[in-house]
Amino acid sequence: MKFNPTIPIYLQIMDNIKSDIVTGVLARGERIESVRTLSEKFGVNLNTMQRACSELEREQVITTQRGVGSFVTENEEIISKLKLEMSSEMVTDFLQGMNRLGFNKNDIFEIIRKAAEL
């Protein structure tokens, strides 16, 4: 995975895993790999991976059962919250970009309407 060096790596890993959950690459209730395996997969050190996983656990995106492993949440409420968070980030980025280009609200609505009709 290619990282943006100006953003904490653990946050980028969390985003990556969250997007895998939302898009279904990781299924609800699926067991996730061990921290060591994941750290090799992402090419980051163990502490970074550990931090990403404990933050995900704190946000209840994954749950850990002692001695068994970690699993993707089966709680639909949490997953739809993730989806909303991700969409709002995309919309914010999009709006900022459009504002920079000098479009106002009505222009933006018009552009989206056209694009959606295609």
Added chain:
Amino acid sequence: MSAIVTVKGLTKQFNGKPALNKLNFSIESGRIIGLMGPNGAGKTTLIKTIMQLYRPDEGDIRVNDIPINHQSREIIAYMPDTNPLFNWMNIRDAMLYYQDFYADFDLNYAKELCGALQLDEREKVKNLSKGTIERVLIMLTFARRARLYLLDEPIGAIDPSAREKIKNIIMAGINDESSVIISTHLVKDIETVVDDVLFIDKGRLLVSESADQIRETKGLSIEEYYLEVLKNV
């Protein structure tokens, strides 16, 4: 977590000029530390002083909470920035040489690393390129089950395609009980590897911070922050 290395007031002079100037820091176990600084900053001097190849003029160093002594080296795996191997050796001889020296050398893991690093055990040291020597030294260093790994410019001559592999070996090499110190000026190459960074220049410690803390609070990459700090010295 406990400190594996503690350095207090460490000063080392050469011809009256301080190469290390009242350094204070400590390194927790389970961490990978990037020791960064420009040429002549004191990186190699610091590593050699921890290895007791230099005697400090002032201050003290504790490894595993014991003032350094002749036994400290038993738990430190050191990769020097020069080639310590004999020309008559082949890679296999070098492995056996390390095995004789260090009780914690794991020959099976050494063989596994040879495979990962594409090293042919029958090759003679004298015929190896600079980059291949570095790969051999990485293999020999990480085949030890040490508590502290001291790497002095480990990837300078290694081509970018092999660097990834070496980064993985470094990251796989540690556990909760061990730490790695990597000295380098190739800051960019180890951005995702290090937990913490130590920036030094002219023998002084400029920054000792966690890598994610820097990204989080400054919004800068380690390299950008490094350049900024050094510009303002």
